[in-house]
Amino acid sequence: MSDEIGMLARKPLQSSYVSSIISMALVLFLLGILGVLLMQANAIANYIKQNYQVTLVLADSLPASATDSLQQLLAHEPMVNAYQYVSKDEAAVKLQSELGEDFVSFLGYNPLHAAIDVTFKAQYVDDSLLTRIQQWVSSNPAVMEVYYQKSLIEKINSNLKSITWFLLGFSTILLIVALFLINNTIRVNLYSKRMLIRSMQLVGATRGFIMKPFLINALLHGLISGVIAAIMVYGTIYLTQLYVLQLTIEIQIFMWGILFCGLITTGVLISFISTFFAVGKWLGKRSYELF
Secondary structure (H helix, E strand, O other): OOHHHHHHHHHHHHHHHHHHHHHHHHHHHHHHHHHHHHHHHOEEEEEEEOEEEEEEOOOOOOHHHHHHHHHHHHOOOEEEEEEEEEEEHHHHHHOOHHOOHHHHHOOOOOOOEEEEEEOHHHHOOOOOOHHHHHHHHHHHEEEEEEOOOHHHHHHHHHHHHHHHHHHHHHHHHHHHHHHHHHHHHHHHHHHHHHHHHHHHHHHHOOHHHHHHHHHHHOOOHHHHHHHHHHHHHHHHHHHHHHHOOOOHHHHHHHHHHHHHHHHHHHHHHHHHHHHHHHHHHOOOOOHHHOO
8 A cells, every 4th residue: 555655656756857857858959959050050151161262363474383382382371271273274175165165266365364273261261361362462473363252251251140149149048948947847846845855854954965866866857858858959950851852961070079968068057056946945944934
C-alpha cells in the first residue's frame, strides 16, 4: 500500500520535471535556430566578400619581369585571397566568346590590356578596402587602372549589420521571455515542495543542505534540455537540407560546437539560477506564509 502511495506521489513530480525540461528545450531550440540564421548570414556574407573581385589593368609593353614581380607582391600580400593573371590574348578570347564576334579581326588589333583579377580575404573586405588598394596600387607603375564595384561592398556590410542587429535584438527578447517562462515553470514545480522545504528547516537542516538536491536536479534538467535542444536544431537543419531543394546551409564544425555548447550552457545557467532564487524564496518564508 505504501509503495502504491509513493508511486502516486511521484507521478505528479515526474510530470512536472518532464514539462519543465520540455519547455526549456523548446525555448532553447528557438534560440538555436536564431543562432543558425545568424551564422548562415555571416557565412553568406563571407562567401560574397571572398569572391569580390578587383581587376588591376596593367600597362602595355610591360616586361615579363615586371609582371612576375607584381604577382609575387600579390602572393605575399596578407589581405589577398587569390589572384589570376589574364593576358591580352586571353582577355580577347573571353570577350569574343561573350560577344559572339571576332572584334580583333574587325579592328585589326587587340585593344584590350593584360590584367590581374584579385580576390581578398573576407575580413579585409570593408569600406576601407578600396582606399587601401588605391594607396597600394599608386606606388606601382605597372598598374594602369583599377576596376571594382564600390557599391557592392557597402551593400554587403550594410545588410550584414542590419541582419545581425535584428537577429541579436530578437534573440535578446526571446532570451528574456525564456527567462520568465522557465523561471515561472520552476517556481510552480517548487511550490508543491514548499512544505518539504519547511519541514527540513524545522528539523535543523542548513540552507546549503536543503538547496543542494534542488540545484543538482536543476543542473541535470538544464543539461538535458540543452542536449535535446541541440539535437532538435541539428535535426531540423539536416531535414531542411535533405527535403528542401536548392538550400544548402554550410556551418563549420567549430561553429556547430560553439552553438551546441552555448545552448547547453544557457540551459544549465537558466535552470540553476531560477532554482536558486525559487528555493531561496521559500526558505525565507514563515510557516503561515506557505498557505
